[in-house]
Amino acid sequence: MGRLRKERGFTQVELAQKIGIIQTIVSAIEKGQLRLTAEMAIRFAVALGVSTDELLMPAKKRARRSTGPSRKVLRRLEQIETLPPHQQQTVLKSLDMMLTGLKTAS
Secondary structure (H helix, E strand, O other), X not given: OXXXXXXXXXXXXXXXXXXXXXXXXXXXXXXXXXOOXXXXXXXXXXXXXXXXXXXXXXXXXXXXXXXOOOHHHHHHHHHHHOOOHHHHHHHHHHHHHHHHHHHHHO
C-alpha cells in the first residue's frame, strides 16, 4: 500500500487525514503490523483511487497501469498556472527542452 500512496503523492499524514484515522495506523498497516479490515480496505482504496483488488494484491502480481498524473505532478501544474503568463511560458519552454532531450537520448 505504501507504493500506491507514494505514487499518488500522499504522505502518511495526508492519507490518514483523508480517511479519518491517525498516521500511526497507516504506518502500522504499511509495515504489516496491522491487518486491514474490509471497511478500512474500502476506505483506503477510495482515498487512493484504486480498486480493493489493486490495493490488496501483492505488488509482484499487480500489473502496472497508469491512472493519470500523480498528485505531485498535479500540484506543480497548479502552481505553474498561478504564475504570470510570461513565467508560465518560460517554465513550459524549459520542460519542452528537457523532454525533447530525453526523447533524443533514448
